[in-house]
Amino acid sequence: xxxxxxxxxxxxxMWKEALKRSASDIPVYxxxxxxxxxxxxxxxxxxxxxxxxxxxxNLECIASSGAGVDFLLEDKDLPTNIPITxxxxxxxAKDMSEHVIALIFSxxxxxxxxxVDQFNKIWSPLxxxxxEDLTIGIMGLGALGKVLAEDLLRxxxxxxxxxxxxxxxxxxxxxxxxxxxxxxLNTTQILVCLLPLTKETxxxxxxxxxxxxxxxxxxxxxxxxGHLVDKDLLEMLDNGHLSGASLDVYHQEPLSTExxxxxxxxVHMTPHYASVSDTNSVVPQILENYRRLENGQKLLNLxxxxxxx
Ligand code: NDP
Numbered sequence: 319x320x321x322x323x324x325x326x327x328x329x330x331x332m333w334k335e336a337l338k339r340s341a342s343d344i345p346v347y348x349x350x351x352x353x354x355x356x357x358x359x360x361x362x363x364x365x366x367x368x369x370x371x372x373x374x375x376n377l378e379c380i381a382s383s384g385a386g387v388d389f390l391l392e393d394k395d396l397p398t399n400i401p402i403t404x405x406x407x408x409x410x411a412k413d414m415s416e417h418v419i420a421l422i423f424s425x426x427x428x429x430x431x432x433x434v435d436q437f438n439k440i441w442s443p444l445x446x447x448x449x450e451d452l453t454i455g456i457m458g459l460g461a462l463g464k465v466l467a468e469d470l471l472r473x474x475x476x477x478x479x480x481x482x483x484x485x486x487x488x489x490x491x492x493x494x495x496x497x498x499x500x501x502x503l504n505t506t507q508i509l510v511c512l513l514p515l516t517k518e519t520x521x522x523x524x525x526x527x528x529x530x531x532x533x534x535x536x537x538x539x540x541x542x543x544g545h546l547v548d549k550d551l552l553e554m555l556d557n558g559h560l561s562g563a564s565l566d567v568y569h570q571e572p573l574s575t576e577x578x579x580x581x582x583x584x585v586h587m588t589p590h591y592a593s594v595s596d597t598n599s600v601v602p603q604i605l606e607n608y609r610r611l612e613n614g615q616k617l618l619n620l621x622x623x624x625x626x627x
Pocket of ligand 1: 384385386387410414457458459460461462463480481482483484495512513514515516518519540541542566567590591592593594627
């Protein structure tokens with residue numbers, strides 16, 4: 319048996335070393351080196367070149383090394399009969415929660431606008447908002463959304479969430495499915511998107527959705543660029559309906575320098591780094607699944623290919 323790492327960034331060696339440190343008995347290869355393809359049972363993958371997962375006759379698991387699997391399901395050459403797993407990790411959730419909470423406080427205290435003013439040498443005190451003035455609405459109450467919701471409660475924010483299936487979370491008002499989406503949006507002042515990118519959620523952050531939010535609502539998209547219709551966001555910022563947007567993810571990454579987001583005073587950008595898989599924390603669950611493959615046991619953190627997440 320063996321494991322191959324397939325990714326296009328410069329992190330292959332880092333993952334390889336982390337895996338070998340924890341399990342020296344497992345042969346681990348980079349897809350770029352010569353490796354015995356018939357021995358590979360698990361592929362650990364992140365934003366692979368299309369088609370690179372083909373040609374492993376004994377592959378039994380495709381493991382995303384992050385929480386998202388949209389990049390895998392988009393690959394038309396992906397072998398269809400092999401289970402996909404994803405990362406569900408305490409630090410991934412914690413880091414995301416800290417990032418979003420920092421953005422929320424920055425919005426409350428106008429820090430983005432003050433940075434713009436500073437560049438323009440403008441002294442212009444602005445009214446600020448308080449925690450009790452706002453309801454935070456989280457789209458997606460999964461591994462990340464749920465932790466964020468609970469962390470926000472500790473700051474005494476009013477928190478509500480929307481998901482496919484009904485959730486019962488203490489202190490959090492929950493909404494489920496399309497029928498309850500409008501009621502959720504009508505009462506949300508800061509909207510955080512933590513949905514998976516699927517056929518159903520592609521383009522969900524659009525003009526129709528924005529117009530159901532109260533005036534001056536703020537958008538935080540930390541899920542995937544494909545959720546957002548960029549031109550609709552720009553229109554709703556420019557016509558004054560939305561007060562601002564904090565974006566970590568984009569249709570194209572890195573974002574083209576021509577894109578209007580770069581110079582928009584109401585858009586706060588970060589370079590898709592809200593939360594990153596930490597090898598030390600994630601390697602044990604990859605190895606746990608590898609051992610489960612060896613022992614013929616059910617894999618953890620399986621993705622539903624029907625649902626797309
Ligand atoms: P999960 O799969 O754990 O949770 C997804 C949630 O979205 C679930 O509550 C699910 O509902 C809900 N949902 C899915 N489809 C719909 C729909 N059509 N309508 C309503 N609700 C829906 O995802 P994670 O929490 O692990 O990840 C969330 C997002 O964050 C992903 O897009 C991921 O790629 C992204 N991400 C971004 C990072 C960054 O650095 N920017 C880092 C890590 C992740 P139900 O529970 O009922 O199934």
